[in-house]
Amino acid sequence: MLGVDFVPCFRTGEGIAEVEAPATLVAASDDPALVAAQQKMDELRARYEREAPHEQFATPHAFRNLVWGDGAVCARLMFIGEAPGADEDRTGVPFVGRAGQLLDKMILAMGLAREEVYIANVLKTRPPNNATPTVEEARLCAPYLYEQIEIIAPEVIVTLGLPASRLMLDSTETMGRLRGHWAEFVSPGLGGIKVAVMPTYHPAFLLRSYTPENRKKIWSDLQMVMARLRGEG
Numbered sequence: 001m002l003g004v005d006f007v008p009c010f011r012t013g014e015g016i017a018e019v020e021a022p023a024t025l026v027a028a029s030d031d032p033a034l035v036a037a038q039q040k041m042d043e044l045r046a047r048y049e050r051e052a053p054h055e056q057f058a059t060p061h062a063f064r065n066l067v068w069g070d071g072a073v074c075a076r077l078m079f080i081g082e083a084p085g086a087d088e089d090r091t092g093v094p095f096v097g098r099a100g101q102l103l104d105k106m107i108l109a110m111g112l113a114r115e116e117v118y119i120a121n122v123l124k125t126r127p128p129n130n131a132t133p134t135v136e137e138a139r140l141c142a143p144y145l146y147e148q149i150e151i152i153a154p155e156v157i158v159t160l161g162l163p164a165s166r167l168m169l170d171s172t173e174t175m176g177r178l179r180g181h182w183a184e185f186v187s188p189g190l191g192g193i194k195v196a197v198m199p200t201y202h203p204a205f206l207l208r209s210y211t212p213e214n215r216k217k218i219w220s221d222l223q224m225v226m227a228r229l230r231g232e233g
């Protein structure tokens with residue numbers, strides 16, 4: 001196991017091999033629980049498309065593709081970002097642009113593969129000019145995100161950046177205060193599940209400010225997540 005002072009280089013993947021991976025994070029693909037979860041997820045997506053909450057946004061989103069989510073529907077670890085950007089809008093897959101490539105390296109540095117986790121966003125459509133989601137937009141889309149969480153029932157959620165962290169923790173605090181501390185999300189739906197939440201900086205912020213301090217803070221947050229998934233946190 002790495003020392004707490006170790007800061008992996010997310011750009012090169014340096015140090016990946018040294019990370020002790022948590023036990024397998026996903027079920028086999030023919031697991032009936034997985035099949036049922038995938039069916040519920042497909043139904044939820046179809047309902048979102050019918051109800052189209054984005055049509056109530058004050059500023060319309062002229063998106064190309066809905067960006068619903070990606071990964072294992074029975075994942076023990078879920079990441080929640082902000083909203084799709086241009087690359088995600090083009091492909092319909094979350095976190096595939098530069099920030100996504102850095103997120104992939106962060107996941108690899110945790111000893112995991114992207115396919116083992118689930119990745120979603122607060123908003124499913126690309127805001128014009130990549131604007132930060134408004135509180136109202138987040139409020140309109142939150143019920144669908146909460147249902148995604150209920151279907152996946154992850155043990156840990158990592159919120160990436162301020163909009164996701166504030167929504168999931170119902171907080172108005174700064175990222176500097178929220179990150180690095182465990183919080184709890186209690187889903188408001190019938191499932192009423194409780195999930196541990198670790199807020200951390202958005203990879204786009206790290207790309208803009210790729211300092212040893214920021215890398216170290218994110219790595220420290222992710223190490224807490226890894227410890228928890230190993231049953232040590």
Ligand code: URA
Nearest residue numbers: 081082083084094095
């Ligand atoms: N940033 C996000 O928050 N989500 C994406 O899907 C891509 C970039």
